[in-house]
Amino acid sequence: MRSLVRPLILAASALVGAALLAGPSSIAEAAEDTLTVDSPTEGEVLASRTVTFAGAGTDGAVVNVLDPDGTRLEGTTAVVVADDRWSITVTFPAAAATRQTVTVRQVTGGSGAGEETVSFMLPDPDPAQLTVATPSPGEELLARTVTFSGTGETGSTITVLGPDGAPVPGSNPTTVTDGTWTVIATYPEDAARAQTATVDQATAEGVHSQAVVTFQLPIVLLPAPVITSPPTGATLAGETFTITGTGQPGTVVVVFASPRVPSDVIDDTQGPQDPVTVDGSGRWTSDVQLTPGSYRIVVGVAELDQAGRFVQVISEPSLPVLITVQTSASSAGNPPAYDTPHLADTGDSLSTLLPVGGLCVLLGVALTLLLSGSAHPRAIHTSRGR
Known part of the structure; x- marks a missing residue:
């Protein structure tokens, strides 16, 4: 009998040691299936840049939303799962790309306990209100050199377009600086008196907004009889x-x-x-x-x-x-x-x-x-x- 006891003790010790070594990870593996991401759904096109991440998890576990590089998404904090639910809300800045991919990770007892990746689309950012201060609607100008000016989103590009969609004569695109912009154009003598111009604002993200203004150029005086x-x-x-x-x-x-x-x-x-x-x-x-x-x-x-x-x-x-x-x-x-x-x-x-x-x-x-x-x-x- 004594000869059999010693091998049994050694075998049991080996099993216990293996269990102790694998203990935390085996517990995490058991909890891995409890993490779900209900919103946003995979590939969803969102209507707002304020996004609520939500889903199910293990009570007491900690959930983080991570960037593709593995760091916590800017503007978020870790949350604790309560009643098997979790939720994190964040507003993406205007500079953020419209296509986003994040990783939601659940941690229990210091170890990973579930991870989900989800991709979705943000809407284009709302540009600052584009306005045209000059010329005023219907204004009768005294010269054929026209100063277009107004307000817009700093860093955006302003282009003044004619009815044909091309930049108006003698004008060049300009950049909005400190919220204001100015474009100067010179119309030729054979240009019609009644003019319509479209001011186009393009943000760094490629978002366009437009404003239309009509005005009257002065008559080019003919030679005297x-x-x-x-x-x-x-x-x-x-x-x-x-x-x-x-x-x-x-x-x-x-x-x-x-x-x-x-x-x-x-x-x-x-x-x-x-x-x-x-x-x-x-x-x-x-x-x-x-x-x-x-x-x-x-x-x-x-x-x-x-x-x-x-x-x-x-x-x-x-x-x-x-x-x-x-x-x-x-x-x-x-x-x-x-x-x-x-x-x-x-x-x-x-x-x-x-x-x-x-x-x-x-x-x-x-x-x-x-x-x-x-x-x-x-x-x-x-x-x-x-």
Whole structure:
């Protein structure tokens, strides 16, 4: 008997030693199947960058959510499983990639007790609100060099696009700095007055947001037409007079006759005369009716509305022609001339006296002020084009 006891004791000791050596891992293996990840599910496309990881585990065990490199996911802490459930919530920053893979690990008694890996998709980050401060919607600009500016997400790229989807002429993409951006573009003279631009913001993650703005470019003033008769300094008798000149074929011209007499004898303004069209040979003719007095005659190219009514002057003014009108009965005498200084006498061009486009707003009133210094132009007339 004694010879059998010793081998049995040695065998039992070996089994106990093996059990002691493997004890903790065997316990962990027994608990490994208790860890589950219920959310997010594998491959799920999430609607928010705030993600709740949740599942089942072993009461008292500790659960961590780990990065692919094995470190705890930034913004999370370890949680203890209670009533067989665990939950961890984290908000991924805007810079985080949309495709994510994490590992959920359960630890019991200092040893691993279960591990699950899950992949999912985050939504694109919401970019900072894109705004356009200039130009304002519908603004009528004074120059064809346009400054686009506004606010956006710092570090994003701003591109101003035309209706064709290409960058507007003369512009370059810019980077939002301290929440603001500026892009300068120069439109060519043949670009349409009415413009629509799309401001595109692209974040570092490739997220795009857009804002649309419409505005009006100024008119490019056309060359001035020319008055060929009567000559400047002429004294005319009668009531109806023919004004002739040259211009670009097909354009429409209007004649302004501004009295050069004391303001207390000037009738209320009757505006520019009826428009006439320059014929194919580049000539135009207009008949005007004038009462006795001294006049400064100026011609400009006109824009008309769909009904053929005068809208605005779209050219430089012609050189002025100074005339004196007298009745037939007094033609032998010397009619009075009130030749006070006027802007037109200085030789200044319209562009040096008014901002570009100023005439367009005032429907010719600015022309009248340029010609006579008076707010009361007078032109009583008929007109005809030849």
